[in-house]
Amino acid sequence: MATVFRTLALCLLCLPAVSAxxxxxxxxxxxxxxxxxxxxxxxxxxxxxxxxxxLHKFLTVPGGREFLVQVPGSANAPLNDAELAELLNWMLGSMSGTSSNSFSPYTEAEVKKLRAKVLVDVMKTRERLVRQFAENK
Amino acid sequence: MKWLDKLTIKSSRRLAQNSSRRSFITRFGTALVGGAAIPLLPVARASASSSGGGMYPGVAAQESGVKGDPGDPSQCDYWRYCAIDGFLCSCCGGTQNSCPPGTEMSPITWIGTCLNPEDGKNYIISYNDCCGTSSCGRCLCNRNERDTPIYRAQTNNDTNWCLGASSTVYTCSTAIVLGVATDSAS
Structure with missing residues (x-):
């Protein structure tokens, strides 16, 4: 019980700092x-x-959902996992030609997991994914 | 060597006959005071005032004319220049928002945030480079707030951001306000 309270107190402490x-x-x-x-x-x-x-086309091919988090511009951005998840969801909803409720949004946990894996050959991975869009047409 | 003796005697006698003992002090004193007075002459003052108190000679003081946008855009301490690295377009025939004639604004830019002292808010500033003619060379301003090393290229300002323009020759930099950096809480 004490642990729960301590965790709650900690969360309350960091809430204003994070939101500011x-x-x-x-x-x-x-x-x-x-x-x-x-x-x-x-x-x-x-x-x-x-x-x-x-942008939403990446969600239609295997490996694309991972790519959007692992591409260096995303993975190396000075944003935490929650912010990056929120940013990707916003981008998919507002500029990709898909409505914001037509995909399952990224979560902080998912971004954290995907971000931990570094994409080695970015260009080749991207080429492969883009080729798959074309085949899907 | 007689001729040297004669010459020396002759010239020192002439000097003694034609000058008083005090004349050297008089002339030396005149030179000292006169030398010190040269910067007070109208010539020197005209050159200093042509800069209008600005950071570069020949560039007059400016103001944006917009309420809530304080400071002089031709000065490096103008609030929007907090992260700039380059020549100010305000001194190069352009303004803080626009490129000088004959240059092209690069669409690809580096973006930072600056605190506006007037309202205490952080604004998102886009440092669009103007490209196409040789470097302006006036009003160099290098403030680099939140500049990152080259391996974080998206916020490194030593990069030539003319890479999006048709010419990659750098001329000068603008500082365009994109909006207020709003917190998700507000």
């Missing part, structure tokens, strides 16, 4: 992603791949 520092997913997108991916996610042909109307 936490940014809205849109703000996190602007600060950490928008510089290259641009405000609407369209990127720049040839150097920054477009996410606009495309």
């Amino acid at each position: 520092a936490a940014m809205e997913p849109r703000t996190n997108y602007m600060i950490n992603c928008q510089g290259c991916h641009l405000a609407d996610g369209r990127g720049k042909a040839g150097s920054v791949p477009s996410m606009k109307g495309e």
Whole structure:
């Protein structure tokens, strides 16, 4: 019982600190992603791949859901697992051409698990996934 | 060696006959005071005032004209420049929001946040580089708040952010307000 109380007290202590520092997913997108991916996610042909109307396609192929967390821009972003999960859910809902309730949202635990595994060959993995979209058509 | 003796005698006698003992002190004193007075001459003052108190000679003081946007955009201490590294477009024929004529604004930028002293809020600032003509070279400003090393490239400001423009030649940097960095709590 004492442990439960201690945990509760700890949680209460950290709540205000976390909420004061936490940014809205849109703000996190602007600060950490928008510089290259641009405000609407369209990127720049040839150097920054477009996410606009495309991002949800990763959820339709095996390995794609993992890729969105493990791609260096996501995995290395200075965001904690909860913030990254929230950001990915926001991006999928607002710029990928899918409605926010048509996919099962990422959770903090899932992001934590996926993030722990480092993607070695990013370009090849991406190429393989994109090829699969084309085949699915 | 007689001629050297004669010359020495002649010239020292001439010197003694033509100058008083005090004249050296007089001339030396004039040179000292005159030298010190040169910066007070109108020429020197004109050159100093042409900078308008600004950070670069020939660039007059500016203001954004927008309420809640304090400071001088031609000065490095302007609040929006908290993370900038480059030449200020305000001193290069552009403004803090726009590129000088003949250059192109890079769409790919590096983004930071700066505290606006007027309202105490953090704003998201996009440091769009202007590209296409040779480096401006005026008003270098290097403040680097929250700048990260090159291995965190998305917030490293030593990168040439002209990579998205048609020319990769860097000219100067702008600081555009994208919005307020809102907390998820608010």
